[in-house]
Amino acid sequence: MYDFHMHTAFSDDGSATIDEMAEAAIAANLTGIAITDHLDPFYPDTEMPFMIEIDDYEKALTEAVPRYAGRLDIAAGIEIGMQSGPALEVCEETVSRFSYDFVIGSVHASKDKCIHLPEFTEGKTLGQIIEDYYTDLIECIKAYKNYDVLGHLNVIDRYAGGYAPVDVYLPYAEEALKIAIADGKGIEINTSSYRYGMGSRTTPTKEILDLYVSLGGEILTTGSDAHKPCDVGSDIEKGEQMILSSGLSYVCTYKNRTPVFHKIG
Ligand SMILES: [Zn+2]
Ligand SMILES: [Zn+2]
Structure with missing residues (x-):
């Protein structure tokens, strides 16, 4: 199994070392992981600005990968x-300057507001929150192509104060998916929804996943979005079950920005 989304102390909201995450992955019998710390330029929260020390991060990645050769693919x-x-x-400058294997494109802030804070949601109807979030995401991926998979596509469901009905969110998701598929991009199964107790409201939802597949999408990664070692690999099995339930039978990892397909099930 593969966990292709996790954070270390290089992210403001993480505290573990790469080694601690890697050892947790080995203990969880994972075959491979991706370390995916946050680069959030102009993140509006001044208390948690997510300013990654990019030189140190790139150096740490370069050193960690060979250190685990034969034990864990990083x-x-x-x-x-x-x-x-x-x-x-x-984003373009940073992603281009280093030999990354894998880039997750996510939306954490929109129009100078953090989407997980009331500043983004207050005074809006659920429909407006959904519209604002997805409209910005669509605008981003129309303009920006240097990523591999869309991260936690319906993450707004965690913060919107309610789960929007399918007919409200799916047309926006469809527009985003069509752009992503045309650009050869994947989506991730972000298994943190299970840890956050979102029940059947998975990330992506079953409806988004089925739509992605019916539109011709084939690239799916699994990631826990762990911010601490104990969450590494959590519910990846459920993520694989979601993939199988969509009719696909491959999970993807990435090497040198190229998807590698692994048969599952
Ligand atoms: Zn994220
Ligand atoms: Zn993350």
Whole structure:
């Protein structure tokens, strides 16, 4: 099994070392992981600005990969926080300057507001929150292509104060998926939804996943979004079950920005 989304102390919201995450992955019998710390240019939260020490991060990745050769495949990854505007230029520059294996494109902030805080949601209907989140995501991926998979596509479900009905969110998700598929991008099964007690509201939802597959999408990664060692590999099996239930039978990892397909089930 593969866990292709996790954070270390290089992210403001993480505290573990790469070695601690890697050892946890070995203990969990994983075959491979991606370290995907946050790059969130112009993140609006000044208390947690997510300013990654990029030189140190790249050096740590370069050193860690060979250290685990034969025991654990480590992909050098990064999770970029896309926001329309100049943030995308910083993402482009940073992703281009290092030999990353894997880039997750996520939306954590929109129009200078953190989507997980009331500043993004208050005073809006559920429909407006959904519209604002997805509209910005679509704008980003129309303009920005230097990523491999869309991270936690429906993450707004965690923060919107309610689960929007399918007919409200799916048309936006469809537009995003069509762009992603046309660009050869994948989506991730982010298994943190199980840890956050979201029940059947998985990330992505069953409806988004089925739509991605019916539109011709084939690239699915699994990732726990662990921020501490005890969560490494958590519910990856459920993620694989989701893939199988969509009719696909491969999980992807990435090496040198290229998907590698692994048969599951
Ligand atoms: Zn994220
Ligand atoms: Zn993450």
